[in-house]
Amino acid sequence: MTTAPDAAPVLTVEDLTVVYEVDEPVTAVRGADLTLHRGEILGLAGESGCGKTTLAYAVNRLHRPPARIASGRITFHDKSGEDVDVLALEDAALRAFRWDRLSMVFQGAMNALNPVATIRAQLADTLRAHRPRMSRKEIRDRSEDVLRRVGVDPGRLGSYPHQLSGGMRQRVMIAMAMLLEPQIMIMDEPTTALDVVVQRDILREIVRLRDELDFAVVFITHDLPLLLEISDRIAVMLEGEIVELDTAERLYRQAAHPYTRKLLGSFPSLSGERGAFIRTGIDETDAGETGTGETGTDGAAASESDPTEERA
Numbered sequence: 001m002t003t004a005p006d007a008a009p010v011l012t013v014e015d016l017t018v019v020y021e022v023d024e025p026v027t028a029v030r031g032a033d034l035t036l037h038r039g040e041i042l043g044l045a046g047e048s049g050c051g052k053t054t055l056a057y058a059v060n061r062l063h064r065p066p067a068r069i070a071s072g073r074i075t076f077h078d079k080s081g082e083d084v085d086v087l088a089l090e091d092a093a094l095r096a097f098r099w100d101r102l103s104m105v106f107q108g109a110m111n112a113l114n115p116v117a118t119i120r121a122q123l124a125d126t127l128r129a130h131r132p133r134m135s136r137k138e139i140r141d142r143s144e145d146v147l148r149r150v151g152v153d154p155g156r157l158g159s160y161p162h163q164l165s166g167g168m169r170q171r172v173m174i175a176m177a178m179l180l181e182p183q184i185m186i187m188d189e190p191t192t193a194l195d196v197v198v199q200r201d202i203l204r205e206i207v208r209l210r211d212e213l214d215f216a217v218v219f220i221t222h223d224l225p226l227l228l229e230i231s232d233r234i235a236v237m238l239e240g241e242i243v244e245l246d247t248a249e250r251l252y253r254q255a256a257h258p259y260t261r262k263l264l265g266s267f268p269s270l271s272g273e274r275g276a277f278i279r280t281g282i283d284e285t286d287a288g289e290t291g292t293g294e295t296g297t298d299g300a301a302a303s304e305s306d307p308t309e310e311r312a
């Protein structure tokens, strides 16, 4: 089973500061330090307005004026061993870097699909832009494969976005982000707009895909209970600063920062008996050392039917 925090880093963010240069400048990210390990799911938590999206955009170099990176270094550690200075990338290299090595599912992304193009056309466009040598058959095969992986029937390739449910559209966006097999996927509130059942299905899918394909995930949400279930480690942001970063387990049991404790306390579901881990069943093998006794006997959410633990 992945013990991702021990794996090699895939992304290092050092002392990142992002300022919105408006009348009264807003320092939305302040001296952020962050290491993401290969294959790790890193949760980024914090209430609305604390700077999560700004941080994600900066890591992608997708920030636009008035946002400005005032300081910091962002290094991508490619699996080939090459280190990429993300802030120094020029246009063409930057375009190749995005989607290919690091992709992003944007907040509200499911409404960002092109309404007048089929899913097939949108996947093919991305593949043609980044993989100009792919044949039509390869494009078709890859498009079908990626949809299947996120649990959408490839028969939907001919559909337009409005013909799909919200959950399906969000799955398509995740498929899009996976299309080029990036080493990192940043997901900004990917399931916030969905109902709880659909949200859980998709989260389970993301954890399973990570186990299969071993990409790293930065999962952003204000929903701390959800992060506790799916993350290897969690960073807590407060007013632009990362005030705590620890394993999900330690953060839950012995948070160091008062704000983290306050945040934990603000979710009634965490004060009582904790709900079953989404990863229960996937994660049982390494749950032993910390003991899952307290997570209780609630087997409801543990009906992980997918036999992916063969990879353990």
Ligand SMILES: Nc1ncnc2c1ncn2[C@@H]1O[C@H](COP(=O)(O)OP(=O)(O)O)[C@@H](O)[C@H]1O
Residues within 6 Å of the ligand: 020, 022, 026, 028, 046, 047, 048, 049, 050, 051, 052, 053, 054, 055, 066
């Ligand atoms: N275009 C902008 N101009 C000025 N301030 C902005 C802009 N976008 C975001 N901010 C401010 O930056 C801070 C962080 O916002 P954001 O990164 O969207 O937070 P989060 O994703 O955690 O909700 C907020 O105080 C927000 O008001």
Ligand SMILES: [Mg+2]
Residues within 6 Å of the ligand: 052, 053, 054, 107, 188
């Ligand atoms: Mg946001």
